[in-house]
Ligand SMILES: [Zn+2]
């Protein structure tokens with residue numbers, strides 16, 4: 245089979261991989277880079293078009309994060325005959341997230357914050373959403389190409405990352421032999437607060453397509469969820485006691501809901517006062533609603549828990565109301581998680597980082613040089629430091645507490661290595677990680693599993709596997 249990555253490979257951006265098995269062409273994920281715009285943010289679909297003998301028959305979307313889903317409307321526009329597969333929950337999330345992405349592109353152009361024309365509009369998104377096919381976990385389905393001589397099948401397994409996330413097992417015949425490839429998607433093997441850890445198939449595979457997000461994070465493997473949970477509760481209590489506001493930049497899908505569940509636990513256990521207001525905003529609220537609606541038919545640790553059962557208020561939009569809110573102790577769990585410019589968490593941070601009573605607590609992955617990462621860098625420096633959250637605003641003094649807690653929905657790098665042990669693959673292809681993360685993973689797989697062939701493909705490079 246042939247394998248090519250169509251998204252960027254030096255950092256975590258658009259996740260999108262093309263596979264060709266015999267005559268069947270499959271795309272694993274159709275992600276876009278949240279920090280870029282227009283075609284720059286998209287995977288290079290031209291690579292497929294440049295090869296007349298590369299069909300595109302099926303697309304599998306592992307989960308609804310933008311870096312795995314955001315290019316789907318472009319893919320369906322470019323390849324209207326392709327079948328699109330995902331979990332039922334991802335399909336419902338896509339119906340919230342993709343129209344929002346179309347609206348955002350239009351708004352940016354209107355506001356003049358970009359000159360890039362939208363790649364798709366809400367009509368495109370709605371038209372294509374009818375053809376998305378939802379499949380349950382652990383049920384094999386056919387994913388063979390139109391001209392395929394041999395069958396290819398797919399089976400979804402819970403990836404333990406966010407609502408609806410899955411890993412996929414592909415099985416096909418090649419040279420008279422059954423071959424298997426498992427794609428992890430983004431995966432978390434430990435229980436979170438709402439979502440249980442992944443349920444991997446107990447099967448040896450030929451090829452493991454492995455995410456590497458936390459491959460360069462040596463701290464994540466030294467902490468336990470329990471120790472981080474305890475530390476965050478204690479730190480929150482300190483800030484609230486001194487009358488400060490806590491900003492928790494979160495991803496609207498996943499970290500946001502998990503943190504609300506955790507805040508609820510702190511309140512019930514008396515770790516923080518019960519009457520401290522919790523503010524949420526935007527898409528996170530619609531997604532929380534979907535978490536609740538799907539709680540009986542998607543994997544849960546406690547199917548009675550409802551995110552909306554936790555008292556929360558809508559973050560006020562007007563500056564005067566916001567100023568009032570900032571005067572009293574409170575917790576704001578708002579997106580984006582990496583605090584990209586023009587997002588709510590970035591705007592709020594600009595207002596509160598100058599005051600030492602406040603705190604910014606980061607609870608997810610922060611990509612290098614994202615505003616969240618800049619805050620973490622500034623925290624390491626001595627004395628009075630300035631930090632740039634917004635290029636328009638320029639450097640501003642950072643006086644508040646900044647801390648990082650490992651609540652990622654991703655497996656740490658030791659857990660990722662365990663997957664190599666679990667699946668006993670002949671070949672591992674490392675994807676979805678910054679260069680140094682993949683380097684650590686590759687070195688360690690080669691050290692602990694010298695018989696395994698390790699590939700770290702560059703964007704557009706074709707591997708024969
Ligand atoms: Zn993800």
Ligand SMILES: [Zn+2]
Pocket residue numbers: 259309311312430676
């Ligand atoms: Zn991802």
